[in-house]
Amino acid sequence: MIEASLVLKKYFGYDSFREGQEELINALLERQDVFGIMPTGAGKSLCYQVPALMFPGITLVISPLISLMKDQVAALNQAGIYAAYLNSSLTQGQYFKALEFAKAGKYKIIYVAPERLLTDSFLSFALKADISFVSVDEVHCVSQWGQDFRPSYLKIVEFIQRLPKRPVIGAFTATATQAVREDVMRILQLQNPKVVTTGFDRKNLSFSVKTAKDKKKELFSLLQEYKGESGIIYCITRKLVEEVYELLLNKGFSVSKYHAGMDDQERMKNQDDFIYDKAQIMVATNAFGMGIDKPDVRFVIHYNMPKNMESYYQEAGRAGRDGENADCVLLYSAQDVHTNQFFIDNNRDNEELSEVELEEVMAKDRERLKKMTYYCYTSDCLRAYMLRYFGEQAPDYCGNCSNCLKNYEEVDVSKYARIILGCIEESRERYGMTVILETLRGSKSEKIERYRMNENSYYGTIWDISMERLRQIVRFLLTKGYLMQTDDGYAVLKLTESSYHLTVKGETLFMKLPKEKMAAPSQEGTMRKLEKAQSGRGRRLMSEHPELYEKLRALRNETARTMHVPAYVVFTDRTLLEMSGYMPVTREEMLAITGVAQAKYEKYGEQFIAVIQKYKQEHGEEAQAPIARAKIRF
Ligand code: ADP
Numbered sequence: 001m002i003e004a005s006l007v008l009k010k011y012f013g014y015d016s017f018r019e020g021q022e023e024l025i026n027a028l029l030e031r032q033d034v035f036g037i038m039p040t041g042a043g044k045s046l047c048y049q050v051p052a053l054m055f056p057g058i059t060l061v062i063s064p065l066i067s068l069m070k071d072q073v074a075a076l077n078q079a080g081i082y083a084a085y086l087n088s089s090l091t092q093g094q095y096f097k098a099l100e101f102a103k104a105g106k107y108k109i110i111y112v113a114p115e116r117l118l119t120d121s122f123l124s125f126a127l128k129a130d131i132s133f134v135s136v137d138e139v140h141c142v143s144q145w146g147q148d149f150r151p152s153y154l155k156i157v158e159f160i161q162r163l164p165k166r167p168v169i170g171a172f173t174a175t176a177t178q179a180v181r182e183d184v185m186r187i188l189q190l191q192n193p194k195v196v197t198t199g200f201d202r203k204n205l206s207f208s209v210k211t212a213k214d215k216k217k218e219l220f221s222l223l224q225e226y227k228g229e230s231g232i233i234y235c236i237t238r239k240l241v242e243e244v245y246e247l248l249l250n251k252g253f254s255v256s257k258y259h260a261g262m263d264d265q266e267r268m269k270n271q272d273d274f275i276y277d278k279a280q281i282m283v284a285t286n287a288f289g290m291g292i293d294k295p296d297v298r299f300v301i302h303y304n305m306p307k308n309m310e311s312y313y314q315e316a317g318r319a320g321r322d323g324e325n326a327d328c329v330l331l332y333s334a335q336d337v338h339t340n341q342f343f344i345d346n347n348r349d350n351e352e353l354s355e356v357e358l359e360e361v362m363a364k365d366r367e368r369l370k371k372m373t374y375y376c377y378t379s380d381c382l383r384a385y386m387l388r389y390f391g392e393q394a395p396d397y398c399g400n401c402s403n404c405l406k407n408y409e410e411v412d413v414s415k416y417a418r419i420i421l422g423c424i425e426e427s428r429e430r431y432g433m434t435v436i437l438e439t440l441r442g443s444k445s446e447k448i449e450r451y452r453m454n455e456n457s458y459y460g461t462i463w464d465i466s467m468e469r470l471r472q473i474v475r476f477l478l479t480k481g482y483l484m485q486t487d488d489g490y491a492v493l494k495l496t497e498s499s500y501h502l503t504v505k506g507e508t509l510f511m512k513l514p515k516e517k518m519a520a521p522s523q524e525g526t527m528r529k530l531e532k533a534q535s536g537r538g539r540r541l542m543s544e545h546p547e548l549y550e551k552l553r554a555l556r557n558e559t560a561r562t563m564h565v566p567a568y569v570v571f572t573d574r575t576l577l578e579m580s581g582y583m584p585v586t587r588e589e590m591l592a593i594t595g596v597a598q599a600k601y602e603k604y605g606e607q608f609i610a611v612i613q614k615y616k617q618e619h620g621e622e623a624q625a626p627i628a629r630a631k632i633r634f
């Protein structure tokens with residue numbers, strides 16, 4: 001059998017798996033059930049699509065979201081894979097046609113809505129078909145504890161039991177709570193599944209909170225940064241959606257809107273406009289987003305604080321599914337708390353609840369609102385706050401949220417490092433941390449005098465930073481391996497092989513430190529550098545050849561329009577970026593680009609090569625590409 005990584009390259013054009021994918025795929029290929037719990041954008045689809053292509057028979061993908069099925073099938077077809085979907089968006093005629101093709105064995109992957117599974121028409125196909133694998137996407141829908149319980153998901157088990165041979169089963173979700181997990185295992189009757197949970201951290205997302213007096217002004221200034229890029233603006237009420245939408249429309253933005261007060265048709269159209277890049281910005285209530293798989297959303301702005309962290313993380317998480325950098329900004333004002341409070345107090349959604357139960361629900365909601373509000377107030381790392389809320393451990397500093405960038409600074413600590421190492425060396429590596437620190441600070445303690453450390457030439461040389469900071473630097477040297485501590489109970493500080501990089505070779509050493517009130521003068525330059533980096537945020541996809549990049553984008557967008565597929569289905573921005581950098585002009589070179597697989601090459605490769613060649617001719621010498629990447633063959 002060919003390897004999964006070759007299938008990945010051949011059909012999807014990717015060079016390597018992401019965290020968790022390979023483990024799940026390998027288990028499936030060994031016919032073991034799997035349960036993948038990975039955050040939005042982690043790449044769950046590939047975990048079932050790759051094995052689907054490797055199994056002898058058919059794969060059924062059960063998914064609750066009609067729009068998502070359509071997009072995924074379109075993407076698979078573009079990749080040269082035979083796939084179809086069976087759901088209520090098809091007319092009776094189309095449905096039976098598709099079933100007929102399915103019976104004739106035309107499709108390798110079939111997406112099906114759960115409510116179809118036990119219908120006579122579907123069973124007439126399924127009972128006779130060779131079904132190798134059933135993959136259940138958004139599997140939290142089986143659980144009443146989840147946010148999106150769907151009774152039709154309970155039919156899945158009965159369906160599987162009726163099949164002549166039990167296929168291997170895969171379950172996938174981004175919802176991690178224990179109650180939901182247990183429900184999935186129990187209700188779907190997974191057999192000794194391989195469970196893979198990847199962390200919930202989304203490193204490519206930068207988080208920030210802005211307390212805004214004038215939100216409209218703040219919004220405009222934010223949008224200046226995102227020219228030509230896709231983004232979502234979430235508002236708390238329909239009325240605000242209308243307001244913000246009008247405002248942006250009048251200012252000439254390419255914008256659409258979405259909320260539950262609009263009719264189905266208009267909503268569908270607007271959603272498509274956004275996915276197909278006809279509208280750049282979507283202004284919406286939280287009704288928008290379920291099943292929006294658009295991978296190149298570069299920003300999600302919350303015009304209001306949502307009601308809890310669960311909602312926030314889910315909505316903000318719609319940014320950057322493609323793994324490229326993206327921003328999540330929350331505009332906070334005290335009024336948001338009152339509005340949410342009002343919704344909680346007047347929530348009569350669930351009529352089955354008794355008065356007492358209702359009180360309990362409200363109390364929980366208020367508690368969650370409080371935690372959400374703390375998020376807007378905290379001066380700690382926002383990512384750490386969020387991850388801890390979801391029960392994960394997290395370091396205090398992420399370097400990619402508004403608090404970290406505000407409260408921490410990158411400091412050149414080389415000078416101090418050299419003094420510390422020098423002091424230790426001169427005292428012949430005999431003492432522990434306390435003695436060294438006291439020596440450097442020039443302590444007059446009896447111990448220091450007894451050890452004659454007051455005669456050390458580094459005695460009293462570090463006085464311009466606090467003791468606490470000095471200690472942090474020593475710890476940093478330990479973690480970075482420039483120093484070591486003996487583990488014989490005395491914890492004596494000793495130099496390491498790396499120490500000479502600092503002392504002799506004169507390397508510079510930077511360290512992230514909480515801001516001190518009085519920063520030493522030498523740190524100013526670094527601060528300025530940091531601020532500059534922040535304002536550029538260094539997150540845009542930047543091409544060395546912007547002109548070529550824009551040409552490739554234009555061709556991509558035009559191609560997508562004629563093919564009636566979203567732009568990213570043709571090629572992602574990352575793929576175009578690589579093309580503009582490496583400038584491939586042969587089939588081989590083209591196939592080495594991330595996201596260019598065989599089927600795509602056959603369809604579009606030559607057109608894109610033509611654009612690159614033309615650019616090269618026009619620009620001659622300056623259009624030099626770096627040496628092409630190692631070619632991957634299969
Ligand atoms: P999920 O269902 O987990 O939210 P998706 O399956 O929709 O995520 O994948 C999100 C994006 O990541 C898609 O655009 C997909 O093509 C991309 N992706 C997935 N796996 C890889 C990979 N190994 N290398 C590069 N991109 C990947």
Ligand code: MG
Pocket residue numbers: 044045137
């Ligand atoms: Mg998914």
